[in-house]
Amino acid sequence: MQKTTGIHSICVSAQTVVHRIARPVRYLASSLSSTAAEYTILLTLNAITGGVFVPVVIARTISCTINYLMNRKVFASQGSVIRTGIRYAIVAAVVMMLSYTFTNAGVMAGLSLWSASVLTNSSLFIVNYLGQSFLVFGRPYDALDRARTFIKNYSTFIAKVQQQVTQIFACHLPKFSVENTALAHIHLPQAA
Incomplete structure (x- = not known):
């Protein structure tokens, strides 16, 4: 079978x-x-x-x-x-x-x-x-429907990507404050 x-x-x-x-x-x-x-x-x-x-x-x-x-x-x-x-x-x-x-x-x-x-x-x-x-x-309506479907799917995809990127930055951005970076501990010579 x-x-x-x-x-x-x-x-x-x-x-x-x-x-x-x-x-x-x-x-x-x-x-x-x-x-x-x-x-x-x-x-x-x-x-x-x-x-x-x-x-x-x-x-x-x-x-x-x-x-x-x-x-x-x-x-x-x-x-x-x-x-x-x-x-x-x-x-x-x-x-x-x-x-x-x-x-x-x-x-x-x-x-x-x-x-x-x-x-x-x-x-x-x-x-x-x-x-x-x-x-x-x-049939023009078929081509129009395909174009609408593509635009709708593309817009949905972009919105999801934007949401994911926003969430990543929201979760990880506070961890990268100036005080927590290695650059915060470097003392640069000051101009006289």
Whole structure:
């Protein structure tokens, strides 16, 4: 009976780990596929126009549309297409502006368009994931509740630490009076 319980707890632990990493892995897969489309479009348009702004905007818009449609399934969105679509557009616009700014800065610094874009988008991966997880497909009340709980727990922790420090000083501070220290018995020469 003991072995069954141990095996069961291992299986439950394994399921928990798989459940926790499943969403980020699915998000990574959707991001990589939309990124492949974005790079193909970006490099093609750059070769045609020679610019950076128009290719980045068009490529990002198409890849964001692909990414939004896939991520509705990744995050198991239960919100309406219009509401999550508007939120996604806002997050995507912010990420697009950051992408253009950093990609252009990389190109001006001497990087190739491709390497500047890869570096920029890799850096923005976490920002985009968190934005979609909490702001787009997550329920805002859940994120708000988590923030409130964190602040409440942090405030309680600080109050307890403050109380403990106050008690320590109250108990031990009277023992450290000037008369009880070794410094009280040192006679310093007085100035004449």
